[in-house]
Amino acid sequence: MPNETHKDDNLLEIKDLHVQYNTDDAVVYAVNGLNLSLKKGEKLGLVGETGAGKTTLALSILQLLPKKVGQIASGSIMYDGEELLGKPDSYMLGLRGRRISMIFQDPMTSLNPTKTVGEQVYEVLHLHFPNLSKEQKQEKVDRMLQLVGIPASRKGEYPHQFSGGMKQRIVIAMALIAEPELLLADEPTTALDVTIQAQILELMRRLKDEFNSAVVLITHDLGVVAEFCDNVSVIYAGRVVEHGTVEQIFASEEKHPYTAGLINCIPDLTRDEKRLKPIPGHMADPRHITTGCCFADRCPHCMEKCRTTPPAMHEKDGHLILCHLYDTTKEAE
Amino acid sequence: MMDRPLVEAVNLCKYFKTPKGQLHAVEDVNFKIYEGKTLGVVGESGCGKSTLGRTVLRLHQATSGQVLYEGEDILKYSKRDMHKVQRNMQMIFQDPYSSLDPRMSIRALISEPLEVLNKKNELSSAQLKERVDHIMDMCGLPSHYSNLYPHELDGGMRQRVGLARSMILDPKFIVCDEPVSALDVSIQAQILNLLMDLQDSHKLSYMFITHDLAVVKHISDDIMVMYMGQVVEYTSSSELFANPIHPYTKALLNSIPTIDLSRRNRERVTISGEVSSPINPAPGCRFAPRCPYASEKCKEGHCLKEVKPGHFVSCTEGN
Amino acid sequence: MGIFSKKKKKPLSEYSTGELILFRFRKNKLAMIGVAMFAFVTLFILIAPLIRPYSMVIKQDIANKLQGPSAEHIFGTDELGRDLLARILYGGRISLFCSLAIIGIAFVIGAIIGGTAGFFGGKVDTILMRVVDMLMSVPSALLAMAIITALGNGVWKLVLALSIGQIPRFARMVRSSVLTLRNMEYVEAAKCFGASSPRIILKHILPNGIGPIVVSATLTLGSVILSISSMGYLGLGVASPTPEWGTIISENKVNIQYYPYLGIIPGICIMLTVMSVNFIGDGLRDAFDPKSKN
Numbered sequence: 001m002p003n004e005t006h007k008d009d010n011l012l013e014i015k016d017l018h019v020q021y022n023t024d025d026a027v028v029y030a031v032n033g034l035n036l037s038l039k040k041g042e043k044l045g046l047v048g049e050t051g052a053g054k055t056t057l058a059l060s061i062l063q064l065l066p067k068k069v070g071q072i073a074s075g076s077i078m079y080d081g082e083e084l085l086g087k088p089d090s091y092m093l094g095l096r097g098r099r100i101s102m103i104f105q106d107p108m109t110s111l112n113p114t115k116t117v118g119e120q121v122y123e124v125l126h127l128h129f130p131n132l133s134k135e136q137k138q139e140k141v142d143r144m145l146q147l148v149g150i151p152a153s154r155k156g157e158y159p160h161q162f163s164g165g166m167k168q169r170i171v172i173a174m175a176l177i178a179e180p181e182l183l184l185a186d187e188p189t190t191a192l193d194v195t196i197q198a199q200i201l202e203l204m205r206r207l208k209d210e211f212n213s214a215v216v217l218i219t220h221d222l223g224v225v226a227e228f229c230d231n232v233s234v235i236y237a238g239r240v241v242e243h244g245t246v247e248q249i250f251a252s253e254e255k256h257p258y259t260a261g262l263i264n265c266i267p268d269l270t271r272d273e274k275r276l277k278p279i280p281g282h283m284a285d286p287r288h289i290t291t292g293c294c295f296a297d298r299c300p301h302c303m304e305k306c307r308t309t310p311p312a313m314h315e316k317d318g319h320l321i322l323c324h325l326y327d328t329t330k331e332a333e
Numbered sequence: 334m335m336d337r338p339l340v341e342a343v344n345l346c347k348y349f350k351t352p353k354g355q356l357h358a359v360e361d362v363n364f365k366i367y368e369g370k371t372l373g374v375v376g377e378s379g380c381g382k383s384t385l386g387r388t389v390l391r392l393h394q395a396t397s398g399q400v401l402y403e404g405e406d407i408l409k410y411s412k413r414d415m416h417k418v419q420r421n422m423q424m425i426f427q428d429p430y431s432s433l434d435p436r437m438s439i440r441a442l443i444s445e446p447l448e449v450l451n452k453k454n455e456l457s458s459a460q461l462k463e464r465v466d467h468i469m470d471m472c473g474l475p476s477h478y479s480n481l482y483p484h485e486l487d488g489g490m491r492q493r494v495g496l497a498r499s500m501i502l503d504p505k506f507i508v509c510d511e512p513v514s515a516l517d518v519s520i521q522a523q524i525l526n527l528l529m530d531l532q533d534s535h536k537l538s539y540m541f542i543t544h545d546l547a548v549v550k551h552i553s554d555d556i557m558v559m560y561m562g563q564v565v566e567y568t569s570s571s572e573l574f575a576n577p578i579h580p581y582t583k584a585l586l587n588s589i590p591t592i593d594l595s596r597r598n599r600e601r602v603t604i605s606g607e608v609s610s611p612i613n614p615a616p617g618c619r620f621a622p623r624c625p626y627a628s629e630k631c632k633e634g635h636c637l638k639e640v641k642p643g644h645f646v647s648c649t650e651g652n
Numbered sequence: 653m654g655i656f657s658k659k660k661k662k663p664l665s666e667y668s669t670g671e672l673i674l675f676r677f678r679k680n681k682l683a684m685i686g687v688a689m690f691a692f693v694t695l696f697i698l699i700a701p702l703i704r705p706y707s708m709v710i711k712q713d714i715a716n717k718l719q720g721p722s723a724e725h726i727f728g729t730d731e732l733g734r735d736l737l738a739r740i741l742y743g744g745r746i747s748l749f750c751s752l753a754i755i756g757i758a759f760v761i762g763a764i765i766g767g768t769a770g771f772f773g774g775k776v777d778t779i780l781m782r783v784v785d786m787l788m789s790v791p792s793a794l795l796a797m798a799i800i801t802a803l804g805n806g807v808w809k810l811v812l813a814l815s816i817g818q819i820p821r822f823a824r825m826v827r828s829s830v831l832t833l834r835n836m837e838y839v840e841a842a843k844c845f846g847a848s849s850p851r852i853i854l855k856h857i858l859p860n861g862i863g864p865i866v867v868s869a870t871l872t873l874g875s876v877i878l879s880i881s882s883m884g885y886l887g888l889g890v891a892s893p894t895p896e897w898g899t900i901i902s903e904n905k906v907n908i909q910y911y912p913y914l915g916i917i918p919g920i921c922i923m924l925t926v927m928s929v930n931f932i933g934d935g936l937r938d939a940f941d942p943k944s945k946n
Contacts, residue, residue, distance in 0.1 A: 049517040050488075163607045164378075193377035193544060198588035198603045220517065223590030227597060250592050265522035267551035269574065269591060275529070276551070278522035282487065392843060419846040432837035436859045436942060445855075446845035482942040495841075502845060 017075035045225035118155030345398035373553030429491035683935020762822025770830030792817030870933030
């Protein structure tokens with residue numbers, strides 16, 4: 001039975017999700033017991049490095065994992081009070097693009113080069129609202145293109161006639177035309193220049209207010225998250241190691257050592273330091289399950305128990321940290 | 334000798350012929366790089382920064398202008414003369430995947446430049462091996478990597494291989510074309526530290542090409558901001574960030590997302606429009622179509638003016 | 653048989669690149685089966701005089717025509733009573749060696765033309781590729797006929813005539829692979845430390861682009877064997893009475909319906925040869941690629 005209280009405040013609730021890829025060589029454990037919740041209209045940032053499991057998570061929500069290879073081993077994904085896992089494909093088809101949309105990293109490859117951009121935006125609308133009259137649909141497409149900053153006069157042009165930033169605007173128009181409740185944006189600005197990135201982020205900020213959709217922004221760029229999001233989840237080796245508001249993550253003294261490491265290793269315009277402090281070592285091998293803390297090998301504060309027991313989630317005013325460091329402070333209190 | 338720059342460009346231009354007309358990729362660029370110093374070249378994609386780096390190394394043939402290495406114009410050099418300076422001027426590439434031949438082992442990759450320049454067998458194979466081991470150690474590559482192939486390494490390690498391949502010739506000047514932009518932030522920091530360590534120990538000079546202003550601030554002594562082939566601002570790193578003058582530089586600095594929450598609610602001056610390509614460009618400032626301060630006189634010629642000692646800028650509008 | 657021996661026992665890490673390629677090739681079962689099959693076919697063709705004297709190829713024996721396989725005629729006899737085994741053994745010499753020579757010549761010339769055009773680009777490219785287009789626009793059978801008519805019959809003239817028809821496909825294939833590879837950053841890196849153009853082509857472009865071309869060359873072998881036979885059918889090229897495999901099939905085509913062994917046996921010979929060369933080609937491609945497993 002769907003829980004009524006959940007239905008009210010949480011749009012998306014992911015519990016103890018495990019996803020693995022069964023390849024010929026080995027089993028790759030991409031997501032390992034991930035918990036996440038998202039309220040309606042919330043802007044959540046998912047931060048992590050390559051191989052942390054960010055994109056796998058987004059694909060799991062949409063159930064677009066590569067067939068036969070990608071497998072959701074256990075866990076639950078509740079969307080608006082409904083369990084998505086085990087739902088038939090026909091149900092997911094109605095959800096994708098209509099209630100949950102996704103923007104991919106590369107705008108160059110997410111558009112069909114043989115169709116005009118107007119047709120491509122129209123197609124999404126037609127798929128989900130076949131009952132609207134042609135004029136109504138056409139009008140909606142024009143308005144949407146206008147909103148993302150493409151003059152309606154250019155809708156008869158083909159993708160190659162647009163620049164990268166313009167293409168990403170068209171992709172955003174396609175993602176938002178059905179007015180979804182949730183927008184999954186996977187590195188939407190990584191392929192773009194900074195001035196264009198600023199334009200796109202500004203656009204997404206404005207559109208979010210217009211449609212009040214919740215946004216999950218997946219990125220490796222801490223700066224983008226700090227400027228755009230309300231809440232942040234830091235992902236490492238398929239787990240959320242820290243979650244909190246932007247203030248809690250960037251301004252608070254209490255941090256997961258991985259988050260602290262990430263913040264320290266980016267050169268920042270506001271600081272003046274001679275040497276950067278990189279995080280030593282490499283991302284844990286996703287083909288093995290670690291017994292203790294997944295970050296133990298790279299952690300400057302690694303203790304005995306970090307190698308043997310998995311840490312518990314430590315919570316303070318909604319700020320979650322998955323680390324043994326905060327066990328002791330708890331005990332001391 | 335102190336006053337002579339190691340590498341200097343004088344009115345360097347590079348145009349490409351395209352079916353639509355002449356593409357002015359690099360227009361009238363001047364710079365000086367001294368021994369042990371780093372020049373950062375910043376700009377958005379298509380601004381000609383990579384072309385500039387390649388033109389300096391003669392990977393592209395310059396259309397006009399001079400590139401002086403220790404005071405001599407290398408653009409006039411014959412192939413044989415070029416070979417002699419080649420070992421002093423090397424390059425590291427952006428993509429650690431496509432810049433290493435997938436069919437060659439790490440050892441073969443790193444030793445190849447030496448083999449090419451060692452045609453007369455000045456070095457014995459034992460000496461060669463020793464040299465490769467030494468360079469690998471210097472670049473933080475464990476010795477057991479030497480028989481692996483590029484696809485077995487991650488991005489950071491591959492970039493170290495790329496760096497080792499340039500370092501084996503013991504160059505004095507390296508053009509770094511976005512060497513860290515394909516890497517994760519934690520790996521990026523390792524490579525940046527390595528680059529700076531090598532600079533200190535070998536008195537290297539870098540031309541560091543990037544779109545990332547935070548990285549360029551961290552590593553550079555001087556910074557040159559380019560827009561559609563033109564240099565719009567050229568000054569020392571500290572001066573540029575403390576006192577940006579050109580409207581484009583200002584917009585660029587303002588656009589960078591930062592984790593400093595106090596800047597979260599700053600007034601954003603996002604510039605509209607996008608970079609187009611400079612094919613048969615009209616004279617004057619190419620930023621003018623996007624510039625909030627543009628006026629009629631922007632259509633006149635484009636030249637850098639020294640507004641303060643060592644601070645060159647092509648435009649002072651908006652101040 | 654050097655590639656079968658396994659006397660070296662040093663660790664993999666000490667292997668040179670060449671040894672590694674050989675090692676990977678040897679570990680590929682299918683490729684080794686291909687080598688074995690090819691060796692088997694070649695061996696029989698080479699020792700043909702020990703099995704059947706050449707005279708049996710043309711010795712007619714009408715009384716024993718169209719006999720199925722028996723102890724005396726292992727592969728049976730054709731409509732003139734000639735021993736099929738003898739014809740296949742001696743015919744194989746022409747089929748196998750001519751087709752290999754044709755592919756080899758076409759491959760080398762095509763690679764040189766395509767490689768030069770792709771690497772240097774510009775005018776060189778335009779001129780070379782227009783020449784190739786001209787060759788391509790003439791049907792290869794017609795071209796071969798014209799050349800043979802001009803030069804006269806003979807095995808080597810046939811080889812020359814047919815290889816010219818195969819050049820365009822190799823030239824085009826090599827050119828397109830060079831075009832993609834020459835823009836790779838590692839080629840630029842090689843230019844950067846002063847590597848010469850021949851070195852770049854031989855050391856960086858060729859090893860990376862050769863895989864698919866080798867496979868395609870082995871696939872062409874079958875059709876080349878058949879085109880030799882169609883030349884023979886037209887009375888051009890290899891002068892009878894020495895038959896080659898394609899000719900054997902075509903001269904028996906009337907009787908194949910009732911005496912299927914006349915088609916099946918030479919067919920199997922062609923198939924075995926093409927398959928073995930194909931396996932070898934696949935194995936070579938994988939051996940050149942360090943990314944392949946094992």
